Amino acid sequence: MDLDELADALYSAPPGEFVATRDDAVRAARERGDKEFATAAGKLRRPTRAAWLANLLARHRREQLDGLLALATNLADAQRTLDGAALRALSSQRRKLVAGMAREAGRLAREAHEPVTEPLLRELGDILEAALADPVVAEEVRSGRLTRTITYSGFGPDSDPEAAAQRAAEKAAAPPPAETDEPDGGDPSEAARREREREERRRDLADAEAMEATARERRDEAEAGHERAAQEHEQARERVATLTAELDAAQRHERTAAADSREAAAAARAAAREAGTAATRTARARARVEDE
Structure with missing residues (x-):
């Protein structure tokens, strides 16, 4: 068995069997003197239960998963153009597909005699939403070897489509800006204040994301x-x-x-x-x- 075959076996098996199977493979590699394989196998990380459900979809429902992830391009285009109607239609389709994929993953898990709960299926939904927002996450999900539970809370083109749709509606309804006698450059002190506020918000976001990453790592370890x-x-x-x-x-x-x-x-x-x-x-x- 090479490393890819071992990884396929590990990430397709229930999480409860992961550590024992991996450690047996590491032990066998050391006994036969294959230190390189033992080291590489020892680095394979046990998936969270939500990540394992995503791996089930990648391995057993690949066509449906690809269909869901194909929405990402259309969502991104609608967000860039602030097309509210398209965003609302795509968001509705996204919610239905994510919910359906989560239910299917639960059925596959029960066929493997693994219990599933509603909170666990919601975590899987978070992973699928993150995959729609981030192409890197999408590739991790497609690989069938995802190890972590991921949520997406970013800003910009890959942010929540519902929020983008709301921004589009607000933009369409907003009156044109009033003309003022203020020079084009505006008040330098006011511009500096706004820049400081933006910088503070960016720091707050970075701190929050770091705290979230640490908390999730602790949760994964727990x-x-x-x-x-x-x-x-x-x-x-x-x-x-x-x-x-x-x-x-x-x-x-x-x-x-x-x-x-x-x-x-x-x-x-x-x-x-x-x-x-x-x-x-x-x-x-x-x-x-x-x-x-």
């Missing part, structure tokens, strides 16, 4: 820890069940052996009595013979 703990708990439960079954069998064997021992002891006592009676009879018969 989910991975929970997955490992749940797997260990399940293994421990299976071990307890096995040991309990072995204990029950041993106790039944001990009870049977004790009963057999009691029966054997009773038989030994009866045999000893019979032997004593026979010895007494023999002694009496010998005495009579000697008296003749």
Whole structure:
């Protein structure tokens, strides 16, 4: 198995099997002396459950996924031209497709005997929305090897189509700007103030995005820890069940052996009595013979 085959196996299997399967492959590579493969395999990251659902769609519903992602170009064009009617129509189509794809991913997960919840399907919806907004994310989703849960909260051409549609409507309804006697350059101090405000908003956005990225990383780590703990708990439960079954069998064997021992002891006592009676009879018969 090469690295691509291993990755395909890992990212198509349920997340709960990821760590054990990857670690087994790393261990086997080290045993055969393939350090390069072991290092590369060890870097493969377990997907979040929402990312795994996206990977299911990429592997089993590729045509439908490509159809959804094809909306990105039309959405971007409508946003650039501020075509409100087109944006509203495309947004409605987008919502229906995202919801339908999320439901289909849930059905695929249940076929694999993996539980799904509404919050989890909403996280998948966030991933699909992010893929529509960002071509880089779209390629990650198409790869079938997504590892992270992604949401998109940016600004500009790839922002929320509903917001862009609202901006288009507001622009169409807004009256033309009033003419003033202010020179073209405007008040330099006012321009500087607006620039400072814009810069402050940009810094606030950067700080918020950094905090969000950190929080999501912590969440991913917590989910991975929970997955490992749940797997260990399940293994421990299976071990307890096995040991309990072995204990029950041993106790039944001990009870049977004790009963057999009691029966054997009773038989030994009866045999000893019979032997004593026979010895007494023999002694009496010998005495009579000697008296003749």
